[in-house]
Amino acid sequence: MTNRFLALLAKSREDNSPIMVDGGMGTMLFAAGLMFGDPPEMWNALPDKQDKVRAVYRGYLEAGSQIILTNTFGGTPFRLKMHNLQDRTYELNKLGVELARDEAAKFGPERVVAGSIGPSGELFEPMGKLTYESAVDGFARQAEGIAAGGADVFWVETMSDLMEVQAAVAGARKAAPHLPIVATMTFDTKGFTMMGVSPTQAVNELAKLDLAAIGANCGNGPDELEATIYAMHQVDPNVVLVAKGNAGMPTLVDGRAVYNATPEHMLEHARRFRAFGATIIGACCGSSPAHIKAMTTALRTMPPLDPSTLQLTAPLAERKSMSEDKRARRERRG
Amino acid sequence: MDFSDLPDDELWLQMQDDLYDGMKEEVAAETNEALKRGYGPTEVLEKGLVAGMDVVGVDFRDGVLFVPEVLMAANSMKAGMEILRPLLTETGAPRVGKVVIGTVKGDIHDIGKNLVAMMLEGAGFEVINLGVNVDADKFLAAIKEHKPDIIGMSALLTTTMPYMKVVNQMLIDERMREEVYVMVGGAPVSETFAMAVGADAYGRDAATSVDIAKAYMDNVRKQDKIDKAAAVNQ
Numbered sequence A: 001m002t003n004r005f006l007a008l009l010a011k012s013r014e015d016n017s018p019i020m021v022d023g024g025m026g027t028m029l030f031a032a033g034l035m036f037g038d039p040p041e042m043w044n045a046l047p048d049k050q051d052k053v054r055a056v057y058r059g060y061l062e063a064g065s066q067i068i069l070t071n072t073f074g075g076t077p078f079r080l081k082m083h084n085l086q087d088r089t090y091e092l093n094k095l096g097v098e099l100a101r102d103e104a105a106k107f108g109p110e111r112v113v114a115g116s117i118g119p120s121g122e123l124f125e126p127m128g129k130l131t132y133e134s135a136v137d138g139f140a141r142q143a144e145g146i147a148a149g150g151a152d153v154f155w156v157e158t159m160s161d162l163m164e165v166q167a168a169v170a171g172a173r174k175a176a177p178h179l180p181i182v183a184t185m186t187f188d189t190k191g192f193t194m195m196g197v198s199p200t201q202a203v204n205e206l207a208k209l210d211l212a213a214i215g216a217n218c219g220n221g222p223d224e225l226e227a228t229i230y231a232m233h234q235v236d237p238n239v240v241l242v243a244k245g246n247a248g249m250p251t252l253v254d255g256r257a258v259y260n261a262t263p264e265h266m267l268e269h270a271r272r273f274r275a276f277g278a279t280i281i282g283a284c285c286g287s288s289p290a291h292i293k294a295m296t297t298a299l300r301t302m303p304p305l306d307p308s309t310l311q312l313t314a315p316l317a318e319r320k321s322m323s324e325d326k327r328a329r330r331e332r333r334g
Numbered sequence B: 001m002d003f004s005d006l007p008d009d010e011l012w013l014q015m016q017d018d019l020y021d022g023m024k025e026e027v028a029a030e031t032n033e034a035l036k037r038g039y040g041p042t043e044v045l046e047k048g049l050v051a052g053m054d055v056v057g058v059d060f061r062d063g064v065l066f067v068p069e070v071l072m073a074a075n076s077m078k079a080g081m082e083i084l085r086p087l088l089t090e091t092g093a094p095r096v097g098k099v100v101i102g103t104v105k106g107d108i109h110d111i112g113k114n115l116v117a118m119m120l121e122g123a124g125f126e127v128i129n130l131g132v133n134v135d136a137d138k139f140l141a142a143i144k145e146h147k148p149d150i151i152g153m154s155a156l157l158t159t160t161m162p163y164m165k166v167v168n169q170m171l172i173d174e175r176m177r178e179e180v181y182v183m184v185g186g187a188p189v190s191e192t193f194a195m196a197v198g199a200d201a202y203g204r205d206a207a208t209s210v211d212i213a214k215a216y217m218d219n220v221r222k223q224d225k226i227d228k229a230a231a232v233n234q
């Protein structure tokens, strides 16, 4: 059997069509009653909560997502350890994928289940305590569960450190060498990732990892994401790019995060992401099936936008240098 | 590593630069050098470590530095702080007050919280740092054990900020809320949010937080005096 995800990519290449992925999972689960600070992955194993996880999957499948991401984002042993669940890494990841597989199958044989792998939440030496080897092992443990659950592709996301992407990819390959891998990073700090990686650098470095697609997710809303996608596309127009950004920015209303981009906003942005070079398009925190539905309809029924008529509304990431006197003092020290 | 040939004002600059560049050993050596020249621990902290960290803060905000650099700088500050800490305690002055501080459950951001902790120590507070991912029970246990004047909670995620309210509620339920002054902070926290979760104060940055903590302790002392006077008069 050919891989569902690779088949989808091949078809998209053939007829030049965009691929719809899903929207946010975490923010949907909070809306469904998940308590702040509690691990979303635990819901994969609770009989009275599994339906809520399934409902999110179903919502996105109904809205038109050809790919759904599993509720396993925080499923590395590092993250689960915060809740003393590290020993259930395999089980919680496997269950999260199985629920998705089951829902996806109801929408026909072609829908893709992507096993989400989020950051460990730890920092590498010397900044933190994580070593490359232990990171690979941890990601491999999560990836084993994801593969056993029947995922079509590993989806490494929201990364800010290139070394962590490498570790996650190595761990995934160790667990299931035959599965394709997608990796996206989060450019939320003046156009860079938190660790200072630019979109250009990300494309250049991730190119070495033999990935099926790369891109950007989460972040500071659609305007900044457009600039990121544009910059990535400039480096290599042939690379398959994922644009999966937050539905705007959160404001706190009654102690809850509310995101300000409506389905109508995202509809327009979906067309712009496509024009700026993205192939796989969806959304992240703060989005709902309504957003994905609007975006799907826009991409399927409205004419493509001409990139030469579009303007970026956010600045491109630009490396700033330290102030002059600072540099002088550095030189004095030698 | 010898900094003895640097004039004092250049020693401070060098110390700030080395802290900026995350050079731990250098910062430690410079801290010792400044102490050897007779500067008091508070002065070394202010003129060297804090002044250096201020520049880091500005450049981080402006997108010149990113997380790796900030963390390396924070580690250097810690190296200096470790030398100063015993001396700050030693100065004989009574401790200003006691603080239990931690990052709330589900959240592992600790750079800002650790800065606040270090600055409080610098200002003469005894600080019990509970680390990250601290749940209500752990806060409670620490309060029972250490009997602090102040508890500080940090949160950087919109998903973990509401947990501050959980801790606050637990303090109320346990009838301990009256005994501690609750301070909260973290980049997305605001004055309004702080009040909404039932905190007593919001600390925008480390320096403001120290001022607020000190002001509170001054008030406590004044109140103590009034209470004692009232007791005597009875």
Ligand code: B12
Binding pocket: A118, A119, A121, A122, A123, A158, A160, A188, A189, A194, A219, A220, B067, B101, B106, B107, B108, B109, B110, B111, B112, B113, B115, B116, B151, B152, B153, B154, B155, B156, B157, B158, B159, B183, B184, B185, B186, B187, B188, B202, B203, B204, B205, B206, B207, B209
């Ligand atoms: C460093 C960092 C990390 C590091 C943390 C390393 C560490 N050991 O702390 C790493 C890479 C691990 C990380 C991980 C994540 N991060 Co992060 N991170 C940041 C970043 C870039 C800087 C935070 C920081 O240290 N600032 C510097 C310090 C000095 O400032 P500060 O914390 O605000 O503290 C000052 C004041 O607030 C105050 N203060 C702070 N605490 C307290 C406490 C008290 C009692 C008082 C009085 C005052 C006070 O005084 C401090 C000193 O002046 C911010 C973005 C940003 N620019 O803020 C994102 C950010 C906070 N992270 C974010 C996210 C989403 C994450 C992740 C969820 C990513 C992911 N998807 O996995 C994970 C979360 C893991 C977890 N469960 O916590 C988002 C949060 C979005 C939101 N609003 O919810 C941010 C805003 C980035 C973004 N724009 O999207 N992150």
